[in-house]
Structures are given as C-alpha cells and as structure tokens.
Amino acid sequence: TLAILSNKAEADVPGRLISESEIAAWDISIPPSGAGLPEGSGSVADGAELYAAQCAFCHGATGTEGPADRLVGGFGSLTSDAPTKTLGSFWPHATTAFDYIRRAMPFYAPGSLKDSEVYAVTAYLLHLNGILPEDARLDAQSLRAVTMPNAAGFVAAYPSDN
C-alpha cells in the first residue's frame, strides 16, 4: 500500500470518479447468488430456435457433437476413465451459463444476444441436459432457483492450501 495516505484534491487523485450506473454496460458478471441478473425471460422453445440458428454450427445439433465444447450429456461419466464434462454433467452453477453465454457467445458475435435470448438459450441447454422441463421459462428468479446436478462436485482448495 502507499507509504503515506493523505487527503488530496480530486484533481490530484489518479483516475476519475464514476457511478455504478455508468458502469452498467460492463458490469455483466453474475455470481451464484444471481445478483445482477437482468430483467427479461426466455423459454426453452425460443432457446431451441436460437440454438439451432446461432450455436449448433459449433456445438452440434444436439449439443453433443462439437466440434466446439460439448454442452450436453456425460452424466455418470465423471468417475470413468473418459469423463465427459458438460454444462449438465459438470457445471456447479446455472448462473455461470447465463454469465458466460452473455459475455462470450456466440463466438463471433459476443454481446449480440438480448438478455431474454440469453435466458432462452440457457433454458434450452438446461432442458437438453434434463434439468428443466420442455415448457420451462427462465428469468432472474427461476434461474437463481436452479440446482445443478453436480453442485456438490466441487471442493474449494483455497484458502486451505495457502
């Protein structure tokens, strides 16, 4: 930390002040609590359409073919010799799916999906993994409520290893 702290005029303090509202466009991280999940909602059906149009080319028609990462299936494989780690079989938090798809997918146009579209495609992927029923609809509250099959499958090494 700085050797001596003293009160300085704002002009002398590096950087500029900003308010949380002005950070909104960047403040896209969603923790397991779901804090920060946006308005809007999307259905499994909407997600299916969107997935076929914008995701299937890389992740496969059913989410199991690739060439990019498998998103569906692999249940019961984690203790096998060839575990298949997917959103369904491996990911501990559904919030991570919303967070990641919104920030990074589709690969060549990240940020192009509306929030309701992100809810929809997340719903569809959870449905393909047997976590949500066919007629489900996701919004901030229902996403927060999802419990992932492998939620208990993670152990935090930190801080115990330090």
Next chain:
Amino acid sequence: TLAILSNKAEADVPGRLISESEIAAWDISIPPSGAGLPEGSGSVADGAELYAAQCAFCHGATGTEGPADRLVGGFGSLTSDAPTKTLGSFWPHATTAFDYIRRAMPFYAPGSLKDSEVYAVTAYLLHLNGILPEDARLDAQSLRAVTMPNAAGFVAAYPSDN
C-alpha cells in the same frame, strides 16, 4: 576459469585447432612496433593518384575539406578552443594509419587495396601533413621509423585508474 581442468581428447575440446599461417587473412592488426607489417612499398606520388581516385570524394581534395573526417592539418590547434584532430596533428602512431586504412578504407570497399597501395596512400597522407618529403617511399621498415608529431601527446590512464 573452469572449475576443474583435465586433459581431454581433442574431440572433447570445444573448437578446432588452427595454425598461425591459416589465420593470415584475418591477422591484420599492426601495433606501434610494426610487427606484422607486410611486404611491399608505395610512394607519395602513387599515393597522390590513389587518394584522388579513391579517397578525395569523402575526405576532400587536400584532406582538409571533408565531409568525412579531416586527415590533414590542424597543427598547433590542440590547445585551442576548436582543436582540429587529424592524422597529422593528433595521431600518435603511423602504424595506426596503415592498420586502419587497410582494414576499413575506402569506406565502401575495405580490403580492396593491395598492401603496396596502402603504403602509398599512407605515405601521401604523411606527406600532406609535412611528415614525409614529396619523394618518400614507405615500406615496413620506413613506416616503423616514422615518428609522429604528437607522439608524446598521449597519457595512458590504464592501469593507473584501476
């Protein structure tokens, strides 16, 4: 130095053996003793012709004009506010002129002069500086015998400063 010295087969010793005769093409440095000065000789007159053809373009018709380093004149200027350091006024050893012209000049074709041509142009530059008469001829022996006007003008700081 190496931690442990031991006799090793030649195959294990880095590098290859070579004899002094095989180094000849590179062994071009001439110390003040003149050791290593080659056969051959050249006259002031030959040097004048050569200088005009191969040197004057850069060092000036009389060696005083430039644009490259002044080679002639500047006597008595060393204690002035604007000293002119030339081969004549400043250089302590004539061997350095032979050594340097042979290794590095003319600028765009170093190594192109025959040894007798290097003697000749050295003789001419020494003549322009009033150190050799107009009819002089330089060879290993006579070059060795030249005493430069500023021979006493140098002080060796090493080893006294270390």
Next chain:
Amino acid sequence: LGVAAFGGVAAAGKSLAAPLAVPEWSEVPGLPMSGYGQPSPFEAHVQRPVLGLYPEGTGDGAGVSFTPLEHLEGTITPNGLFFERHHSGIPEIDPTRHELVIHGLVRQPRVFTSEDLVGMPLITQTVFLECAGNSLFNSLAEPQQRSAGEIHGLIGAAEWTGVRLADLLDLVGIDPRATWILAEGADAAKQSRSIPLSKIIDGDAMVALYQNGERLRPEQGYPMRLVLPGWQGSMQTKWLRRIKLVDGPTQTKDETSKYSLSQKDGRAQQFIFEMGVKSVITRPSPGIAPTRPGLYQISGLAWSGAGRIVRVQVSADGGTSWADALLDGDARPKMLTRFRLPWDWSGEPALLMSRATDEMGAVQPTRMEWYAPWAPEQLYHQNAIQVWSVAATGEVQNVYL
C-alpha cells in the same frame, strides 16, 4: 551420472581447419541503423509454435503458442517469444479509449486510463508466468514426441513494471465485506476470473503496464494486465478493463468448467492458484541432440510459484543417481532459475531427468507421484519430472518411466 568439467588442452596439435577466408560481409558496409530491431533472418526458425484448439471457423484465436524454450538461454523470455493463451484472440485496443474501472464493494468507484496508471508510483517485479495447462501433453497416456518448448513452453518470464493493485484499491476504498475480486478483460471473451483479496492486500498483485522495459505487447494484454506472481496464468487477466470487489468467488466458466482439477472420485478442486515446483532440461532435448559421444553442458530451467529454487538435481540414469546442478546467478523468488551441469556422454543410451526443490522444501514429483490424486484426464498443474531418453544415435525422445 557421468559428469566432468570441460578440460584445457595440453599439447599443440595439427591444424584441422582450413585457412580463414574473408567473408563478403567484411568487405562492404552493412545495413544502417533502424527504429526497431528484429532478430537475424538466420534465427527465423526460432518461433512460437502455434496450436489452435478448434477447427477453422469455429473458434479462431482460441488457442496457444509456446515459448521455444530449447532455443533460449538465460532466464528472461524475449517479448516476441513469450507464450500466448487466448480464448478469443488478441483485441486490437486503442489505449486512449481503454479504461480500467474498479467498483463493487468500494467506497467510491473510479476509472483509470493507462496514462493515469503510468503517472502513479510504479513497481517492478521480475517473475515467471505459467499457464495452468502447461505440460499438459505429459498428462496424455502416451508420451508425445514434441520439442521441450512444445511440451513445457506455456511459460515465460519478464521484468514487469506497473502499479501495485493494493495502491489502486486504496484509491477506491475497500468495503470491509469484500473478500474477493472479479477481474475481467476487454477481449471478445471478456475472460473473467475470481481472485482472493489476500493476494492483493499486503500481496504482490500488480497491474502491469510494461514488460521487459517497453509497453506490454498486444498478446500480453496491452495496454494493461494483471500480474499475480507465482499463480496460474489464466488469472492474470489480460486487456484488464474491470475489477469488481465482491464477497465471494463469482464462479466463472474458467474457474469451474475449466481450470479446476478433477480427482479420482469425480469431484473437482477449485482455486488451486499456486504453480508447483518444476524444472525441465532444455539442452539436450528433442531436436537439440548430442551429435557424438563426449562432453556436453546440460542446461535447463527451474521455478516455483511458492518462492525461490534452492536445488536442482540432475540424473542421467533414469533417477538411480543424482548430481546437484549449478544454479546460475541469484535464484529469485517466483522467477525462472537457470541450472547447468557438465555431462560426459559415453555414447550409451541415457535417461536424463531434472528435479527441483524450492525454499518451502517442496520437491518436484515423478509423473506417477504427481498423478496419484487425479482423474486420468486431469491435465492442469502438471509439474512432474520430465524424462528425456538419449539413444545411442543421440536422438532425444520424451519417455515415461
């Protein structure tokens, strides 16, 4: 281990060399001075091998390139050869439009330009940076025949200069409820990771602006990145645009789906940050092979995320006997250390290995020891001893013992 010193030669012998000729480059002036220099064209083969991870058109720019360790010496990695790991390629950032915002559990959020940071108190730390996936090829069931850099080259070391992250947090004021941060890049993946505050407060976390004297290269996070000495590379967020103070880990994709370590029981360990004690012999190594029996210099690199390297042992007989290598210069904490040892090769097949020990007493494990707790496909934090087999022909191969 047959080690011996390079010897002086006693007797004058017959010359084996042809007379020295004057090459053309000594007969005509060479190239002029230039604004920014480049390596010799004769070193054009010294490149980072590039490995895309997805078929073309399905993830271009997601992949790695490796530091060609076997072509390098000393401990600094030149900026042009520092390994890369991108999840969505290298953003072409205009530094005058880039900003770093710090917000969340703070007294007052602030935004910083790189010029703001350049004018602040700067510190310099010379440390390595290693991808958690380094050496992953040695996690595969069969030993891969690749160069030392192609196996172990997801590591580089540099002199980083920038702002201590703790100083920046002082400027925004830390809310006592904050225990972690979320760090996020401005790349298309907005790559994001959770970092405990303990690495920052009274820790060595920094926002780096300069690498080996000059501003960061684009592939290293220009205009600013995190540097977390000793911790895994993917946390050291490049193109850093945002730091959010939070009260727990955000559980991002790259700390759950990826970069977690699967145990045999199927459960995965998260938040293993520190890179283990490790070493690799870079000379000889595949492609850098002895050409005849005789004396050689074994040279390699050792490092530990926990601190200084205190010892590197070398074996030429597959681990039966070991000799201490010489550590070159000061072994600095969380920095590459060069080790060297003479090696008198008889011409018989040999198995070369190096084993590092750090100042915490941690000793580099064998591949079997390293593997013990992990699922078969787990490949992160591979710090096992590398075994190079040297055949009678001199050919060097990657082998498992």
Next chain:
Amino acid sequence: LGVAAFGGVAAAGKSLAAPLAVPEWSEVPGLPMSGYGQPSPFEAHVQRPVLGLYPEGTGDGAGVSFTPLEHLEGTITPNGLFFERHHSGIPEIDPTRHELVIHGLVRQPRVFTSEDLVGMPLITQTVFLECAGNSLFNSLAEPQQRSAGEIHGLIGAAEWTGVRLADLLDLVGIDPRATWILAEGADAAKQSRSIPLSKIIDGDAMVALYQNGERLRPEQGYPMRLVLPGWQGSMQTKWLRRIKLVDGPTQTKDETSKYSLSQKDGRAQQFIFEMGVKSVITRPSPGIAPTRPGLYQISGLAWSGAGRIVRVQVSADGGTSWADALLDGDARPKMLTRFRLPWDWSGEPALLMSRATDEMGAVQPTRMEWYAPWAPEQLYHQNAIQVWSVAATGEVQNVYL
C-alpha cells in the same frame, strides 16, 4: 523539494466520467496467435531515433540510434530498442560461416563456431552497456533541445548469456608474455580495440551469444560479441571474429584518434575504460511533461561502471535542496537501477536534477565539475548531472546551470 505521497480519496464525489461503452474490440474475436510478436501499432512512435554521422554516400551505416529512455520503464532494455553504434553498418552474418579465432601469445590457436560456444559452460550477467559518447550533446556549448533518450540513450541493459572469456583463454593456453588482447569484429570496419588481460583473467569479460533470452540481434553483434561489464561500449566488440593475445595495446584508430579524452593542455588520456556514476530523470523530461499542477511520480535511471548504485538524490530547485529517491528492487552491480520519487508540482517553474552515488563512494558531478579537466570539445564519458527546467506551462527543457 515538494514531495508528497499519492493520497487516498476520502469522500464519494460526483461522477466525472461518461457511461462506459462497449468498444468494438470486445464484440468480435481478435487476432490469432503468431510465431514472433511485435509491439502494438499504437506504440509505433516508440522508436530508436537514428542519427547518421556522415552525408549520404560518404559513410552510410556509420552512426548511432538511441534507446528511447523516456518511453521505457523498469531496467531491462527490450532488444528491439537497444541503442546502436556502428562504424560500417550491420554485417549480415551467416552464423554457420562465422568463426572466432583466438591466437597470438597462446600455446595453441583455436577457432570456434557459435555452436562450439553454445555447447560450453555458459554464464549469465545482467549489466548495462553504454557508449563512451553517450550524453555528448551535453558537452556542446549550448544546451540542445532533445528528448532524454536523444541525449542519454546511448545506453541499454540486458541479460547476457555466453562463455566466460577466461574459459576460452584456458583452452588456448596463455603465454605469460601476454598482457593485452586485440579484439576485432567481422564488420566492414573490422572495428578493433585493445583490452587488458586483467579484465579477462579472474574478470567478468564474456563472449555473449544471447541477449534477453534469445540469440543476439544483428545490430548487437550476432552471432557473438564481447561484453565487458561496466566498461565503455565501443570495446565490447560486436560480430567478434578474432582475439589476439599481445604484449601491449595495439593503438587502434578507436583508442587513439577516437575514444581518447583530451585534456586542457592538449594531451589526450587513453584507456579510460570504466563508465562513471550517472543518472537521468526520464519522467518528466522533454516531451514527457506535466500537464497541470499536482502530484507526479519522478522516475529515472542510475548506473555506475564501478558497481552498485547506493543512492540517488533528486532536487526540484536546481540543487539547493535534495531528497533521497526510492531505489526499485535490488540495485545490481553494473546494472541500471530505477529510482522513483513522488513530486508535488506547485505549477511554479522548477529545475529537476538527479545525482547518483555508487558503492565506491563516487558521486555524479555537475556539468562544471565534470568539465574541469577537459578540453572544450572533449565529449567522451560525459556523466554530469542533467538539469531539466520545467516552465509554468509544464514544458520541459534541457538547461545548463
């Protein structure tokens, strides 16, 4: 000297920033990995300024380029920006055809290829390398308005790896009559210098092969050069082709006509090898100017050919008062040391100076003190204190006191 620390900000204030927008580089994947990286196009202005010394067609490639010190931080000079000094340009050497011969007063001459040397015991030394003509512009009667690098940038620092020259001399066997060597390059000038054996035997002279990890750059002597830590740059022969052991100095052009120091009495001192204790403030400096009154970080470099820097003092009032700067990291012997100090600029005109002290107790002189023994036109080994004047406008200029 108005020094103060950068302060924390207490009260939450009104925002001065526009809402953060998502830039185009965050919306589409960026460039792929590459074999050899380059600086950001936005850093294209960071170049070595080139200064040819002769009109075109009369000495092309004879000149210098300067390390742009004011754009760099830390202590390592990136290879692409390391200053140049050539007498006949940069030879384009094929390393497989280049050889180093060692002969003269030896038991047995030998020739070495670079591969021979790469296989030998190597050492690493991190040291600066400074041209004896560095800072020569401050020897002129009128202060020149140039950047910090354009005045003081004939210096660079790197991690050099190569063979201890003493080891090579062991292999040829030293004739007891030998007291000096003649070192010679393979460039068109065959640049040559005399070096006393004392720098080699039990000294730190080395034949460098690698600079900052990779093989030497062409302009730094590829494939091999001498490194003589702390001594003047022009002795550290690039493109090294020949070492001849001799019984006295050869009195080459560049140790008589040039690189000798003329006294007031007209006599010239030869063989001043060691570079004096020195420092320069790089920020602020001409072109790197304060833009408003307030807090700044003074940053600069200090070094000494005699060993470690132990102290750097900074004055903001032309030398009336001095404050100790913070030395960043370990001050290593014969290496650049970064110093830093906060500076609270009132907006009044100021005179910034730095003064270094080394472990031998040598203190950097003022320009008048430095000049005392020398002829008016003598310009080598200029290590005087640099004075930067800061005008009320913030403009920084080079001034003499």
